[in-house]
Amino acid sequence: MAQARPSIQELIARRRRAGFIGRSGERAAFRENLDLAPEDERHRFLFHVHGHAGVGKTFLVRELEQIARERGALTAYVDESAGSVPDALAVISHQLARQGHRLKKLDEALATHRERRHEAEAAALALEPETAPRPSAGALAVARAGLVGLGMVPGVGPFTGALDADRLAQGADRLRAGLSARLRNQEDVHLVLSPERVLTPVLLGELAALAPCVPWIVLLFDTYERTGRFLDGWLHEIMTTDRHGALPADVVLVTAGQLPLASARWGGFADFVADVPLGPFTEAEARGLLADKGVRAEPVVAEVLRLTGGLPVLVSTLAEARPADPRDVGDPSGTAVERFLKWEQDPVRRATALACALPRTLDADVVRAVVECPEEEFDGLYAWLRGMPFISERGDRMRYHDLVRAPMLRLQRRQSPRGWAQRHRQLARTFTRWLAETEAALEPGEFWKEEDWRELRLAESYHCLCADPRTALPGVLGDLVTACDHGDDVLWRWVRLPAEAGEDTGSRNLESWGSALAEAFTADGVAGVAGVLLDRAGGEEPWRATARAVRADALARGGDQQGALEEYDRALALDPALVRALRGKVLARSSLGDYRAALVDLRRVVELEPDNPYNMFLRGEHLRILGRYEEALADLDHGIRIDPGQSFAWASRGAARLARGELEEALADLDRALDLNPDYAWALARRARLWRARRDRTRQLADLNRALALQPDWAWGRCERGDALRVAGRDEEALVDYDRALALDPDYTSAYASRGASRANLGRLREALADFDRALLLDPVYVWALRRRAAVHRALGADDRAEADEAHADRLSAPQPWPSDEHPSSVD
Incomplete structure (x- = not known):
């Protein structure tokens, strides 16, 4: 059979390689390295090629790849067409398969990753990240509200609307419990939110299986100035730690980018890295x-x-x-x-x-x-x-x-300035037509989630800017506001757009915009970009209110709730009906503990969106927090009638009924919440309180154990379980949970009081006294802690101090809704 003719690509590659001249020293060093055993101290495991654009890094990397193949090595070449570690692994697997070595397990894991990610994105509108609050003196508002993270309410979702893949990645911890219900198990959740954790051990296992079959495995990562953003930390981790398994010694890595390796990360490993600077x-x-x-x-x-x-x-x-x-x-x-x-x-x-x-x-x-x-x-x-x-x-x-x-x-x-503008207008019209074709298959709310649509929109915008910078800029600035909601990677593309068009057109105005936006993005992310847009624009733009809300969201994410409130108010001054700003303001007020003011804003939200069950759930939760249980139940009942599939609503209603002593009804609601989402940690903790009210210690601990298995770093849950263990007489075990809760939240008032009680039970009176002192420093009117400290003082013979604490407690005392031997781990 006649041999198939080579493809155009193969012929081009042959001609280019045949004409490769220069870099003899670099090529010789790479060849010599392949002659050295990995155990030889002269052997280098990583070659980093770096130099300014145009110095021939890619040509050299391709030549090194060919040298490796001549020595019998398996090779894989990755460039900026890969946008993530999973993308890079897919490229590696594909190229090794073409050389006769299929990585079957990695292919299967990557296929599963793509399927689960698609499922997560497809379910984004319905996805309800259900995680419980972390109560403490420092985060008491969040604990009381059961609201976690910017724009999140357990079981409801972000205030700003639908989640996309970027928001899933940014809120991984908050979304894990909700995703696990959709994605079958925790392994699938990790595969979507932290794919490297799952995929990397599979890759290393496949490479270990291949290593005995070939002299070397050479993995080459080009355009590292771009790919290094996600690859550098990953490569450093797999080379210098055994966190994901062992990297075979027969693997040689090659990276190539404009900059040297970061000394902060790689400085301690210079003996294992060959630095290859390239000049003209x-x-x-x-x-x-x-x-x-x-x-x-x-x-x-x-x-x-x-x-x-x-x-x-x-x-x-x-x-x-x-x-x-x-x-x-x-x-x-x-x-x-x-x-x-x-x-x-x-x-x-x-x-x-x-x-x-x-x-x-x-x-x-x-x-x-x-x-x-x-x-x-x-x-x-x-x-x-x-x-x-x-x-x-x-x-x-x-x-x-x-x-x-x-x-x-x-x-x-x-x-030809006019010809220049005309050609760019023609290209802009072409991309506009392609955009329309793409949009025909999508819902309007899906446009920005689709990478193909975003790429076409960027190209259209670029050519419009080149054709007529003054006319096109306002539309691009509006897109920048929208891009702020779609993750840093997407936003950076739009941030760079004015600078790129400005450089290509010679427009100083565009270059100035691009420079200011890039500096702001680098310094302050979304908040900085929104700030530049608001400061530099003319003042009559239709997107100004949204930009204010975007900036407020970013400030709130960074912990500046007061600054966020001020920006929300500015947004609402421009557009009083901007629901996004009103809901964001609700969350900011809740985070500051101002639930009554939040409730006022919620009334306006419900007026603007009366048919949105999410708003009813949210208002019902705030009414529950304020102890207005009858009104809370009315809102939650209404919301559940509209949308009975939201587990947060059932859990919130169960908590309200529990507070009213309606234990059977509360149990039914909490069971329903857990039927909808078996891994809903907050609902499990609420049900544990119900078991406590029934003095069913076995079920109480079982639910708390499940909740903490889902959220091991949950301070409130740790303290709850510590209390349950203490009441059961298991003080040594209780101390483990209290210590963990205080490590997570050093200002957790009731954890100090609870730990003091367990230490007192164990006879460690001086340590117990220190814990009670700390709890009362944080909360001077903490009656339970006062009475417990009085008992410790009396045991130590300080009767006068004991009497003072008891008298103070009597003055503050009020009927307690819990048994005398226990107390709630947070005010709820």
Whole structure:
């Protein structure tokens, strides 16, 4: 059977490698490293190639890959087309499979990850992150409300609307319990929220199985200035810790980016890392490359060296054209772009190279939209463009090298400003049409969640900015406000957009916007970006109220509830009916313990959205917190009639009925909440209180154990279980929970009092006294602690102090709804 002809891609790769000149020292060092056993102290486990754009990092990395393959190594190459660790693992698995070594277990785990992530995103609107509060003096408001995190209410979801994948990642701890109900088990939850924890051990196991079969396994990670954001910490962890398992010693890693490795992370491992800095070609290397392409005439060589400064990508670009006529060299008016293309005589190719520099990225569809040529000629033209040395391919996209694209853009803009604007308008219309086609298959609320839609929108916006910066900027600023709700990665793309368009158009206004936005994003994230938008815009923009609310949300996430309240008020001054701001204000007030004021805002929320059961649940919860149980039950009943599938509503109603002493009804509600979500820790803790009221210690501890298995770092739950153990006479075990609760929350008043009681029971009176002193310092009117401290004083012979504490407690005393030997772990 005749051997299949190579593909265009394979032919391009062969030609490029055949023309590789220079970097002999770097290549030799890599070869020598493969000759050394991993146990040899001279062996390096990581090669880091770094240097400015255009110095040939990717060419060198590809050459190192080929050297490794010549030594029998398995190799995998990852670049910025991977946007996460799971993406990188998928690339590695695919490439190793093409070399005859399929990573079956990793493929299966990745497939499961994709399925579970899809399920989580598909269920986002209904997803109810149900987690309980952490009560303490410092976080008492959150504890009382049962509200966790910005925009979250247990069992209801974020105030700002539907969750997407970015919000799931940002709120992993808060969402874990709710996701587990949707995603079958905790392993699936980890697979969605922390996929590296699940996938990395699988990868390492697969590599360990492969290692005896091949001399080396070489994994290469290019464009590290971008991929390092998510890869650097991961690579450092798998190389320097055994947290995920053992990395075989036969693995060699290669990374390549613009910057050196961060010394804070890698400084202590210099003996195991080969640092490979790259600069421009030496004159000898540049001359060697030109000679290899047949460019030997000294005037031509001198001009190439002058124009390129030895930058490999530019030397390669000019060498590909093989200039031979010295009369073409030395024109003082010639620009770098003219030198790139002047030896290409085909006018169609010249025009194609210039026109295709306009889009930021290319694929066949974009090139068709840019290039005017008969369809039968397109494939050849496209293959020629892909073969140009200044074109890099990342996944299914192509990109011009920045050092080539920038002068091409400047040339076109200077030569024909009107033609420049017209071509960008035409491209903008093309992307607008593609956007409309994409939107036809989506609901309006889904647009921003779809990566394909976002990429088209970015491209459309970029070309609009290039065509007419003044007219297009207001729309882009509005998109920036929306992007603030979709995670830092999405927001950064929009933050960079004005700067990129400003650099390409020469617009100082766009460059100024881009610089200010980038600095604000780096310093203060979403809050900083929203602040710049509000400070620099004209003042009449329709998005200003939303931007205020966005900034308020970010301030609240950072713990500045008072600052958030002020921003919510500014948003509502601009738009009194902005429900998002009103609900955010409710959460901020609740976090500060001002439930009555929050309830006033909630009334307005319900007026604006009377048919939203979520609002009824929220108001019912606040009424419960304030002890207005009859009103709370009315709201919760109403909400449940509209939407009976929300576990938080049932749990909240169960807690209200429990407070009223309606134990049977409360149990039915809490059981229903746990039927809807068996891993609802807050409902389990509430039901444990019901068992306590019935003095059913066995069931009480069983529910608390389940709750803490779901949320081991829950201070309130730890203290609750400690109290149950103490009352059961298991004080040593109780102390473990109290210590853990106080490690999580050093200002947890009742945990000090409870620990003091257990220490007193164990005869550790001085330690008990210190705990009671601390509890009463935090809460001077804590009657239960006063009476317990009085008993300790009396046991130590300090009768006068005991009498003083008892008298003070009598003055403060009121009928207690709990037995005398126990107390609630937090005011509820």
